[in-house]
Structure formats: C-alpha cells, structure tokens
Amino acid sequence: RKEVEQDPGPFNVPEGATVAFNCTYSNSASQSFFWYRQDCRKEPKLLMSVYSSGNEDGRFTAQLNRASQYISLLIRDPKLSDSATYLCVVSSDSGYALNFGKGTSLLVTP
C-alpha cells in the first residue's frame, strides 16, 4: 500500500467553482501534514500545513482527520493561476523525511 494516495485527476473546473481534493495516508504515526503545489517542471512550493483543528489561508482550507487518516484541501473561487498539481505530503516515522503523494492535477478554465 502506498504511503500517500491521491486521485491524480485531472480536475477541470471553471473559475469561481469550488473544488476539493482528498488524500489518504497509511502511517498512523505520522505527525506532520502539508499541502504543496507544483507547477509543471518546477519545484514543490509549500501551500500550507494541515492541523487537526482545520486551518484556512485565504481561499484555501485544509482539514485533517487522524482517525480516518484522511486529509483534504478546499479551494474557493479558484483562479486561472491556481492551475497546478497539488501534492499531499505526510511526514515519515523519522519526523523529518517527507512522503509525497503523486499529486492531483487541477486545471482552472475561464
């Protein structure tokens, strides 16, 4: 079983329509959770950390369900510039090595 699993998409959504991504992780001992964004042929960029209480950063809301080992990302009012691959990232047993999902591709259309 993969450490982190995501639906690869692509998700094609019009501007302004809310979109949500999910991922599941296998290691119940993981302590840190993140969403990164990766544009084509570029480096991953940290979007936000994810906490059990849920957290919001502008149009982005992330949720963590430890019991179900499930992480979500909600994007409200997506813009064309939000088109990218969104990576679900979970820390390993060591705490410092990161396990990456393969990513969910989002294409926002006019």
Place this chain on the structure above:
Amino acid sequence: NAGVMQNPRHLVRRRGQEARLRCSPMKGHSHVYWYRQLPEEGLKFMVYLQKENIIDESGMPKERFSAEFPKEGPSILRIQQVVRGDSAAYFCASSPSDRSGHEQYFGPGTRLTVT
C-alpha cells in the same frame, strides 16, 4: 532572502559518467534533504544531512550514490557511473530544524538526463 539554490539546473551525462549536483540551503537553515522525482512519479526521499554529518540515507540506492554536506560550501549529491534509470529531477530542500512540523523549502531542482 535567497531561497534554496541548486546547480546546475540541467545536466546531461552519458552512461558511465559521474554526475555532481550541488545545493546551497536557505540562509539560516542547517538541515538539507535530497529528493528524487522520476517521470510521472512523486518525490522520494533520498538522504538527510546536517553539516559534516549524514543523518539518514535510508532512501539512497545502495550503490553509486553518495552525499555530503561539508563544513564549508554546498551539499553535494554524487552519482557515479550513471545509467539511464538515473534520469530524473533531483530536488534539494532545507529547513531550520529537524523538528517534526518544520516545513521544508525546495530548490528549483537539477534535471539529470542520461544519454
């Protein structure tokens, strides 16, 4: 505040040659991580280093790959006798601490092509 720097950005090597990839962490960061991204795959952890110490190399292939982070200068990922399967994007990340929860910031990567 300069981010993580990697060079070269693109590297072409013929089979059997050596590849050297360099990474300078963000200012104030003393922890360096190397990841590899094969085509159509997610990033995979390779190695974690602090100055003059390899802390965890559990993700490194057993042969031909080595890494260092000397007291002075950048971290180096070295691949000897490259093969076609080594073609990938190699990303370096840095963090100010190894404490769980600290985000890692990534450099632009080195794209290695083995011909």
